[in-house]
Amino acid sequence: MTIALETRGLKCRFGAFVVTNDVNLQVEQGARHALIGPNGAGKTTLINLLTGVLKPTGGEVLLGGEDITDLPAHQRVKKGLTRTFQINQLFVDYTPLETVALAISERDGVGGNLFRGIASYRQAVDEAAELLGRFGLDAVMGSRTATLPYGKQRLLEIALAFASKPKVLLLDEPAAGVPEDERHEVLRIVSDLPGDVTVLLIEHDMDLVFSFASRITVLVAGAVFAEGSVADISSDTRVKAVYLGENA
Numbered sequence: 001m002t003i004a005l006e007t008r009g010l011k012c013r014f015g016a017f018v019v020t021n022d023v024n025l026q027v028e029q030g031a032r033h034a035l036i037g038p039n040g041a042g043k044t045t046l047i048n049l050l051t052g053v054l055k056p057t058g059g060e061v062l063l064g065g066e067d068i069t070d071l072p073a074h075q076r077v078k079k080g081l082t083r084t085f086q087i088n089q090l091f092v093d094y095t096p097l098e099t100v101a102l103a104i105s106e107r108d109g110v111g112g113n114l115f116r117g118i119a120s121y122r123q124a125v126d127e128a129a130e131l132l133g134r135f136g137l138d139a140v141m142g143s144r145t146a147t148l149p150y151g152k153q154r155l156l157e158i159a160l161a162f163a164s165k166p167k168v169l170l171l172d173e174p175a176a177g178v179p180e181d182e183r184h185e186v187l188r189i190v191s192d193l194p195g196d197v198t199v200l201l202i203e204h205d206m207d208l209v210f211s212f213a214s215r216i217t218v219l220v221a222g223a224v225f226a227e228g229s230v231a232d233i234s235s236d237t238r239v240k241a242v243y244l245g246e247n248a
């Protein structure tokens with residue numbers, strides 16, 4: 001089994017408040033791994049530690065076996081660790097095709113030279129069109145992003161993250177705010193990404209998690225509370241109690 005992303009004894013404290021408590025996480029290469037837990041469990045903090053937005057108080061983060069704990073966020077992206085955000089960060093006046101083609105040009109570093117730039121931009125447009133097809137956005141790739149249904153906007157954000165050719169994709173509630181009838185489509189498209197791309201998903205909606213994940217880690221009060229397959233976690237009475245407690 002190859003581990004794509006790992007934490008060893010990861011800790012994060014804000015003053016005296018321990019938000020990440022000795023977390024040992026292993027995400028297998030190609031996994032569809034979900035990170036769940038009640039409000040305030042420390043899921044977003046963990047993602048921030050993985051991406052380099054926050055510095056841990058202790059422990060290590062490894063990407064493909066390489067220690068990246070001290071690397072800044074942009075260098076982690078270059079090494080193949082990419083995230084999407086809970087908050088919509090799209091340029092709404094651009095079309096999806098323009099948005100993704102620009103991201104591809106930027107990735108390939110062809111913005112500077114005009115003549116090289118024109119030929120490369122055409123290539124980038126072709127690649128963008130193909131990529132948008134994979135995300136079910138072919139029919140709307142020429143429309144202003146602002147006019148797209150919200151579910152399609154979220155898919156565009158994931159397509160943008162995917163344009164950076166990630167090895168590991170971190171998705172922070174990609175279906176948040178998406179109407180019920182579009183939520184499953186978002187996760188199905190993510191699930192169908194190539195098998196060599198590893199996906200770590202934070203999600204509140206249990207139905208979505210259970211239909212998406214091959215592996216689930218439950219975080220409670222900053223620590224790993226349970227980990228296992230969908231069958232393990234969905235039948236775990238301790239996990240049920242944590243969620244019932246939250247909803248009570």
Ligand SMILES: Nc1ncnc2c1ncn2[C@@H]1O[C@H](COP(=O)(O)OP(=O)(O)OP(=O)(O)O)[C@@H](O)[C@H]1O
Nearest residue numbers: 014017018019037038039040041042043044045046
């Ligand atoms: N910069 C900070 N300073 C102090 N406390 C913080 C900071 N960031 C987060 N916290 C606290 O750490 C805890 C974990 O927050 P975090 O956002 O990681 O949880 P979460 O599991 O993502 O929650 P949610 O599901 O509600 O988004 C919360 O109690 C939060 O108030």
